[in-house]
């Protein structure tokens with residue numbers, strides 16, 4: 001039996017679930033030991049390789065997460081907020097590193113991770129790519145250098161299936177801009193304009209969400225004043241970059257003490 005870290009992927013049939021399974025199978029640093037789907041899904045009970053349209057892999061899709069997590073060193077989870085909160089409790093019970101890519105989590109959801117992180121490593125980020133995490137640092141720096149004469153707007157573009165807005169990445173960028181300005185994002189976020197909104201409030205950080213087609217994920221941070229605009233942009237052209245980042249986080253987490261971490265910790269940025 002190999003001593004490579006065993007990984008469980010949740011949300012196996014999802015866009016990211018399938019990409020994560022391929023990424024783990026292609027890696028020589030980890031092995032796939034389990035895959036989880038929600039109860040009632042037609043993949044449950046099937047070999048995951050065959051369910052994905054290929055050869056059998058000897059790994060059966062299960063709807064019993066704790067049984068799967070007990071055999072793993074890490075769980076990589078890109079599902080939905082309610083599922084992720086449940087998985088955090090079970091990963092903590094199994095002492096498995098929990099890498100969370102799920103977005104759209106409320107403050108209450110996030111608060112429920114804290115007791116879990118006393119027992120296990122949690123790495124959570126709205127975007128697992130190097131480029132976006134670097135962009136958060138640039139955004140913070142630019143926001144700190146400019147005063148409120150510059151209006152900050154975050155514009156995000158995603159595929160038609162995305163269910164949450166603003167995207168997790170947009171919120172990371174908004175947080176970075178607010179930090180750079182020395183304000184709380186909660187106090188200045190303007191997340192939905194419709195109707196007679198009144199003029200833009202000085203100091204606000206605005207968010208706009210575009211949804212269409214198969215856009216994987218694009219983000220602009222605009223700093224606009226009278227006479228000039230600066231636009232910082234990230235464009236994802238392949239979901240594998242999120243999956244590779246998540247696997248990197250799962251491996252990095254093996255050597256960490258229990259606690260909550262993000263991708264800046266993983267990347268050492």
Ligand SMILES: NC(=O)c1ccc[n+]([C@@H]2O[C@H](COP(=O)([O-])OP(=O)(O)OC[C@H]3O[C@@H](n4cnc5c(N)ncnc54)[C@H](O)[C@@H]3O)[C@@H](O)[C@H]2O)c1
Nearest residue numbers: 011014015016037038078079083101102103126127128242
């Ligand atoms: N952090 C990042 O880098 C990053 C990148 C891409 C997507 N995401 C996020 O990942 C999440 C998933 O995105 P997607 O495009 O793969 O969505 P998707 O709808 O294609 O997949 C979600 C999967 O989760 C499964 N699921 C839901 N509840 C479950 C449960 N209780 N148990 C097991 N499985 C369950 C669904 O059946 C589905 O297969 C979203 O929140 C998205 O925003 C994050």
Ligand SMILES: O=C(O)C1=N[C@H](C(=O)O)CCC1
Nearest residue numbers: 103126162167168169216217
């Ligand atoms: O496809 C998605 O959904 C994505 N979600 C993340 C977000 O909310 O920022 C990352 C980009 C893709």
